[in-house]
Amino acid sequence: MNTLLFLITCIIWSTTWAMIKIGVEETPIMLGLGLRFVIAGLFLYVIIKIKNRKIPFDSQLIKLYLVSGLITMAFSYYCTYYGTKFIPSGLSSILWTTLPLFVGIFSHFILPGGKLSFWKFISIIIAIGGTSIILSDQSLIFSKDLLVGSLIILIGVVASAWPNVYLKIHNDYDSLVLTCMAMLIAGFIHLMGATISNQWDKMVWDFKNLGAIIYLGILGSAIAFYIYYTLLQRINVVKVTFITLIVPIFATMVGWAFLKERVTVKEILGGIIILLGVFLYDWDKYKLILIQNKK
Incomplete structure (x- = not known):
């Protein structure tokens, strides 16, 4: 079941980079994020009510709501959206593949048994490195915009890494409720910022932008993060963030299957290297199994 949930999240997030690129072109950043997260939060709130779940507000859970809502959803996503204005979506995806590295570093120093x-x-x-090979066909011309955009996204990645470890330590939460509250908190923050900065008048209210926001809200946020937070409770925190490494493989497969895009040798090689890296992460466990089987 965990593997299936992992793959579903990979499939969903393999499509979101293109949607973000569509959304940031004619949608002010804070307004786009605010609408995305409010839609996600309200969608999950309806499900919570249908299931007769309670939304607890004890001090520890409030901290979890705030950490996820303010740091992951509000700050980290703002950095991602803002940085994507300056660089190609493929490069944004590459930068986000460093998430397991930063989560691993935080886990090493904070999480018991997370060395x-x-x-x-x-x-x-x-x-x-495998992800970089998949996306290496993009022609990138070094510029100030490229540097600034990349640094902003990396700040967002680092900011998102710590909450993953924090949630792993304090994992006694209802993932449906946590996702809902985090989305509503982030949505409120962004809509407040959008209102203060007069972004409502700058929004292009057409089918393309609204469709992207709704897609990102329901699939890319509500459903994907509900699954993601569920996986955080069940498996190794670094292995959960491997989703960011697998996403480029799925994005390539989606392009081949539905858009008739040609799969290049670099994409095949990169995919093999990514899977090799994911396999080698658990090499100590596999080696122990082999030794035990020989006895």
Whole structure:
């Protein structure tokens, strides 16, 4: 079941970079994020009510709501949207593949039993290298915009890494409720910022932009993050963030299957290297199994 949930999240998030690129062209950033997260939060709130779930407000859970809502959804996503204005969506995707590395570093120092061994560190670097190969066909011309956009997105990635470890430590939460509250908090923050900065008048209210926002809200946020937070409770925190490494493979497959895009040798090679890196992350476990089987 965990593998199926992992794959579903990969499939959903393999389509979101293109949607973000569509949305940031004619949608002010804070307004787009605010609408995305409010739609997601309200969608989940309806499900919570249908299921007769309660929304608890004890001090520890409030901290979890705020950490997820303010840091992951509000700040980190703002950095991603803002940075994507300056650089190609493919490069944004590459930068986000560094998330397992930063999560591994935080986990090493904070999470009991979360030590990042040298071999695990190397396996993450190998997988990141595979993603870079998949997306290396893009022609990138170094410029101030490219540098600024990349740095802003990396700040967002680092900011998103710590909450993953924090949620792993304090994992006694209802993932449906946590996702709902985090989305509503982030949505309120962004809509407030959009109102103060007069972004409502700058929004192009056409089918393309509204469709992208609704898609990102329901599928890219509500459903994907509900699954993501569920996985955080069940499996290793670094392995959950491997989703960001697998997404480029699925994006390539989607393009081949539905858009008739040609699959290049680089994309095949990059996909193999990513899967090799993911496999090597658990090499110590596989080696132990082999030793036990020989006895």
